[in-house]
Amino acid sequence: MRDSSQLRPLDFDLGAQVHADGSCLIRLGNTHVLCSASLEEKVPGWMKGRGKGWITAEYGMLPRSTHTRTDREAARGKQQGRTVEIQRLIGRSLRQAVDLDKLGERQLTLDCDVLNADGGTRCAAITGAWVALAVALKQAGLEAALVRQVAAVSIGLVERGEGRRGLVLDLEYEEDHLAAVDCNLVAARATAEGDPGFAGGDLELVEFQSTGEGRSFTRGEALALVDLGLAGCAELMARQRAAVG
Amino acid sequence: MRDSSQLRPLDFDLGAQVHADGSCLIRLGNTHVLCSASLEEKVPGWMKGRGKGWITAEYGMLPRSTHTRTDREAARGKQQGRTVEIQRLIGRSLRQAVDLDKLGERQLTLDCDVLNADGGTRCAAITGAWVALAVALKQAGLEAALVRQVAAVSIGLVERGEGRRGLVLDLEYEEDHLAAVDCNLVAARATAEGDPGFAGGDLELVEFQSTGEGRSFTRGEALALVDLGLAGCAELMARQRAAVG
Amino acid sequence: MRDSSQLRPLDFDLGAQVHADGSCLIRLGNTHVLCSASLEEKVPGWMKGRGKGWITAEYGMLPRSTHTRTDREAARGKQQGRTVEIQRLIGRSLRQAVDLDKLGERQLTLDCDVLNADGGTRCAAITGAWVALAVALKQAGLEAALVRQVAAVSIGLVERGEGRRGLVLDLEYEEDHLAAVDCNLVAARATAEGDPGFAGGDLELVEFQSTGEGRSFTRGEALALVDLGLAGCAELMARQRAAVG
Amino acid sequence: MRDSSQLRPLDFDLGAQVHADGSCLIRLGNTHVLCSASLEEKVPGWMKGRGKGWITAEYGMLPRSTHTRTDREAARGKQQGRTVEIQRLIGRSLRQAVDLDKLGERQLTLDCDVLNADGGTRCAAITGAWVALAVALKQAGLEAALVRQVAAVSIGLVERGEGRRGLVLDLEYEEDHLAAVDCNLVAARATAEGDPGFAGGDLELVEFQSTGEGRSFTRGEALALVDLGLAGCAELMARQRAAVG
Amino acid sequence: MRDSSQLRPLDFDLGAQVHADGSCLIRLGNTHVLCSASLEEKVPGWMKGRGKGWITAEYGMLPRSTHTRTDREAARGKQQGRTVEIQRLIGRSLRQAVDLDKLGERQLTLDCDVLNADGGTRCAAITGAWVALAVALKQAGLEAALVRQVAAVSIGLVERGEGRRGLVLDLEYEEDHLAAVDCNLVAARATAEGDPGFAGGDLELVEFQSTGEGRSFTRGEALALVDLGLAGCAELMARQRAAVG
Amino acid sequence: MRDSSQLRPLDFDLGAQVHADGSCLIRLGNTHVLCSASLEEKVPGWMKGRGKGWITAEYGMLPRSTHTRTDREAARGKQQGRTVEIQRLIGRSLRQAVDLDKLGERQLTLDCDVLNADGGTRCAAITGAWVALAVALKQAGLEAALVRQVAAVSIGLVERGEGRRGLVLDLEYEEDHLAAVDCNLVAARATAEGDPGFAGGDLELVEFQSTGEGRSFTRGEALALVDLGLAGCAELMARQRAAVG
Numbered sequence A, B, C, D, E, F: 001m002r003d004s005s006q007l008r009p010l011d012f013d014l015g016a017q018v019h020a021d022g023s024c025l026i027r028l029g030n031t032h033v034l035c036s037a038s039l040e041e042k043v044p045g046w047m048k049g050r051g052k053g054w055i056t057a058e059y060g061m062l063p064r065s066t067h068t069r070t071d072r073e074a075a076r077g078k079q080q081g082r083t084v085e086i087q088r089l090i091g092r093s094l095r096q097a098v099d100l101d102k103l104g105e106r107q108l109t110l111d112c113d114v115l116n117a118d119g120g121t122r123c124a125a126i127t128g129a130w131v132a133l134a135v136a137l138k139q140a141g142l143e144a145a146l147v148r149q150v151a152a153v154s155i156g157l158v159e160r161g162e163g164r165r166g167l168v169l170d171l172e173y174e175e176d177h178l179a180a181v182d183c184n185l186v187a188a189r190a191t192a193e194g195d196p197g198f199a200g201g202d203l204e205l206v207e208f209q210s211t212g213e214g215r216s217f218t219r220g221e222a223l224a225l226v227d228l229g230l231a232g233c234a235e236l237m238a239r240q241r242a243a244v245g
Helices: A081-095 A121-139 A173-178 A219-244 B081-095 B121-139 B173-178 B219-244 C081-095 C121-139 C173-178 C219-244 D081-095 D121-139 D173-178 D219-244 E081-095 E121-139 E173-178 E219-244 F081-095 F121-139 F173-178 F219-244
Strands: A010-014 A022-028 A031-040 A054-061 A107-116 A148-158 A166-169 A179-190 A204-212 B010-014 B022-028 B031-040 B054-061 B107-116 B148-158 B166-169 B179-190 B204-212 C010-014 C022-028 C031-040 C054-061 C107-116 C148-158 C166-169 C179-190 C204-212 D010-014 D022-028 D031-040 D054-061 D107-116 D148-158 D166-169 D179-190 D204-212 E010-014 E022-028 E031-040 E054-061 E107-116 E148-158 E166-169 E179-190 E204-212 F010-014 F022-028 F031-040 F054-061 F107-116 F148-158 F166-169 F179-190 F204-212
Touching: A010 A121, A010 A219, A022 A121, A031 A121, A054 A081, A054 A121, A081 A107, A081 A121, A081 A148, A081 A179, A081 A204, A081 B081, A107 A121, A121 A148, A121 A179, A121 A219, A148 A173, A148 A219, A166 A219, A173 A179, A179 A219, A204 A219, A204 B219, A219 B204, A219 B219, B010 B121, B010 B219, B022 B121, B031 B121, B054 B081, B054 B121, B081 B107, B081 B121, B081 B148, B081 B179, B081 B204, B107 B121, B121 B148, B121 B179, B121 B219, B148 B173, B148 B219, B166 B219, B173 B179, B179 B219, B204 B219, C010 C121, C010 C219, C022 C121, C031 C121, C054 C081, C054 C121, C081 C107, C081 C121, C081 C148, C081 C179, C081 C204, C081 D081, C107 C121, C121 C148, C121 C179, C121 C219, C148 C173, C148 C219, C166 C219, C173 C179, C179 C219, C204 C219, C204 D219, C219 D204, C219 D219, D010 D121, D010 D219, D022 D121, D031 D121, D054 D081, D054 D121, D081 D107, D081 D121, D081 D148, D081 D179, D081 D204, D107 D121, D121 D148, D121 D179, D121 D219, D148 D173, D148 D219, D166 D219, D173 D179, D179 D219, D204 D219, E010 E121, E010 E219, E022 E121, E031 E121, E054 E081, E054 E121, E081 E107, E081 E121, E081 E148, E081 E179, E081 E204, E081 F081, E107 E121, E121 E148, E121 E179, E121 E219, E148 E173, E148 E219, E166 E219, E173 E179, E179 E219, E204 E219, E204 F219, E219 F204, E219 F219, F010 F121, F010 F219, F022 F121, F031 F121, F054 F081, F054 F121, F081 F107, F081 F121, F081 F148, F081 F179, F081 F204, F107 F121, F121 F148, F121 F179, F121 F219, F148 F173, F148 F219, F166 F219, F173 F179, F179 F219, F204 F219
Parallel strands: A054 A107, B054 B107, C054 C107, D054 D107, E054 E107, F054 F107
Antiparallel strands: A010 A022, A022 A031, A031 A107, A148 A166, A148 A179, A179 A204, A204 B204, B010 B022, B022 B031, B031 B107, B148 B166, B148 B179, B179 B204, C010 C022, C022 C031, C031 C107, C148 C166, C148 C179, C179 C204, C204 D204, D010 D022, D022 D031, D031 D107, D148 D166, D148 D179, D179 D204, E010 E022, E022 E031, E031 E107, E148 E166, E148 E179, E179 E204, E204 F204, F010 F022, F022 F031, F031 F107, F148 F166, F148 F179, F179 F204
């Protein structure tokens, strides 16, 4: 059995989408997300003329990425609430990675499509999208705009079931289902050339969402969850750097 | 100028929707949300036959609740991502207030419509919806199902502007706009007759969402935000109890 | 019991929407409609460059304004036929109040949202929207564009039930339900500074819609309905003038 | 030039839709509407088990029925407000023709599709739909359910233009455009075997909608419009009877 | 019984839509399609400034064109897959008729609405739309842009039923239903003044779609179907020329 | 340069979707389609009680499968006409592979999602979906229902460009773009245990769609395209059998 503070096996398959400006298939256990970055020389109407860029994200799950088939959102003519919530989180998180002034009037669209789902797809999407983004900016000679490294992980308190118990890192679908408290933590760290005011590249929080499922939780529990999540993100970032090279 | 840890003037106008099973117009400064609870003797198809109830929420803003007019979602034929995200949060939070087994095969729908918006509408909606819910359950002789009190407040770190600075409770629209870190905290406490395993009615967290807007934040800052939010919720809960009587 | 030709208790709560250019909560018995006017320095594309303004209206009912909860139109992704029909009527009626040339290239949007429904919501919306419109035009120094006063009332022939019978003014929901003939009448009168060709400020008809519900009606009955409706509008207009001051 | 109180040339082409239970192409000048009645042995869910029938109507315009091409509603994914308003009027009017108890648990759907539009399409649709309905009921041996004859005509006050002036019957598109007051009147008369309480088969009103376009109108003008409309409907009904035979 | 290689009775009623630039009601047995051509002095955004024109088509069926009533697509808010597929085929086929450079920056929209359906509606729509198109181009003095004549027919292999058997031309609904192989063939021929590189005006294929329904088919069968379809199109073209005259 | 009658490098990666009943990632050059089969113990409402099964297909392209990013259909709220046309073709073709009576009251849904697009995605989807279907039926012990093998390939006539010319098999995106005639051919062959009336397992056509792009084509050209397509399908089928084992 995997240790409570251990990530699942992880790898990044770069260039998985041949036409993208940057792309990566992130595989974290049985959670597989295909991430691509598309760079366009234009910004949305409401941002024109400000000399700044924009970053947006879209998220989807293939119908049979899940245990039983999920309806195709394109066929239903509507994205689910969960989808919209996740793609807003991905966009917000990745905008922290980039200096939008240095990006100039360009838009980066990050597409994150889940090929196989086994828990933690939104966190894997953020971690993988950062790799796709980093590749796309390098490719385009815009690495100066990449000022922070961003990664995300799920953590939770599991009190039932046969598997891992207590404070747990990187939950699989089954663990997530059993968790009494369920969190997602997005962390950032300044890159070598990055924001000098961001002292020494320490890992800080960008987003922390924790939800009691059936019970509430104390401030002490919240703090323990934060600490485990930061540790997990530190490890993910080491792996991202190795992948981008 | 209001103190950093002070709530805006608050009142609850009960019975504002004459046909509802329970209703309340919550006014928190210039943020006014009309909340109603509708109790139906049926549950969604996927919950039938389990002897349990269900709670769901919907949220909307009147087009001219905002500084400039916002498009009507019914006319656009689509709820915005933000709307969907908020109504999911309200539903999740209020399900913590009720023992769904004791509710029986009934559905409670909480409608939260913003008449005037000046920051913190989702938190005011949660705080007001709990009052509407408590009234509806009493009315229906189902008070045994009300096992927890739930309230929510916004907190933030404000580093710019003419007004309140630093760690700030219950942000107005203008403050929210300036905040470097922006949080919503939902807290719960067992009611007198409530869940006995929930020791002594202490205030705990149900949901904590914190987002860095343009910068990241440390675990120490996260903790200070949690503490201020819990204090704000304690005060809101005293006011809720007085309103429900 | 209310007299057959008597309106329900009526008041106008001005400024109910703090950000609107003009707003008013009209309460006519248990029918409560929040009306706001939003003035924008632009017109729809098809009207550009003509030096004329435009007036449009939108109407909605909060889900629990009704006896049993009605589905939220924003969630269904579609406005009902009844909604569309009513907002077309409100827009058409209020355009009679304004000299669109004097308004200049500006658009006024009238939002009418029903908080509580007990019959006659479309008529209350028109009567209240005129007040919001008058306030907005004064506020903006455009009172010269306000050339007519507009109000609306429901009338009907009731032949069943325990309550009022015969020719009846300002129907409640229950009366409307029982009515054999069901009408809405919109009336207009020139304002003091208004259209000089509109002789002496007499009350005239702007719109008259009468529908037989299960039976047809004679021309004599039609005429009696018109007369009662005009009398009701005369009284509503006195109250509007008092509110606007 | 046609006389002010004269209808346009009129004919009914029965059986124009070969599969329909009853159908008729009504041609009133250059306004051509294809009307069909479809009879099904079922009623909408909310009417089941009451032993009563239901009548509903749908209306559409072919894209090139108009002077310049109109967008196809099916392609836009949405019916316009005007369409919805018209089909509600047609359904309401034709329900007056039928004794829903005698119809039994059956649904009649009236489809009215405008092939060529030159003013008065909604009135022509009602007049033609009655013919399709009468044929369908006869065909099905349900003529006892047909208790009233229904027809509709437009009338108006025209004060500008080169053509007919004053009180005018059956307006063409150009006249409608110029009209200061614009009305639609639906009338009914008991059929031979029809409702005995409906004395002597006199023509009465079922629906009267009058709208001031740019000016208001007096009660005297309203009455004159009613009288001209009733006279027009009497003539239309004679023609309907001849067609149905 | 009609011969296997015989078309149904055919006629073209020109000018059936009085406002259209060109129109024609094609009647092929009980399949009746109203076709119109609308010419606009503009092209879609993506074609602007190229000096070329564009041709697009839309297709619809009236709800009661079919044996039992079909839902109205405008009411469902969505065109069916079949509709979209057919209108793409019509547009593609008719673009072969026109030299888009000679058309200049103009758009031709072909609307094909089925009034009565008895098999072969898409082919009748193509054949009728060519007539409407030819009339519209003549009317506008653009006959030089009309470089090819286009017509379409259905063919099939029928192996069951009481009627025609084997290789069959111009299938009725009932035959189509029974067919083991079901094809649509669109053919073109250069017009007198047309494309000189298109030698001698021989009939060639523009589109050939064959589908096995429940069984597959050999290359020999495919060839026989092509030959019968070309013969049918030759006859249709003679009739088109006579109609346009 | 690849020979005119040569397929691109091809492989099948079985089990690419871990939760599916059968799945396969087909890679044909740079065209990569993820195909899965989902087997459910139910059929659509209109098929209930007949003891027969049903097969349906859905198709999608990831936004960055293409050279420049394509809008996400789920975000637009609508599937494009092309998508609908393709998924109808896939479903129709794969229904030929299965004896629906032997399948029993079960539904098989085939999802085909394009990860990378370089021409021929609909044909690759059919070829890959057959492999996913075969795996799913074996897994479920339903191999008796698999009565035919189905594969598809694109062929075309290319008359311009630097690359392959003339009659060409398995077109890449660039070739497809240049083609004067563009075809898709779906072929079937009885499996060993399959339909005994399908003599000797010869390859026959299931679907043949050919479209002239800017020019028409002769019956001789049509026949040559059929022959090349059948040869390509024979090779694809050998590879499918090897993959399924």
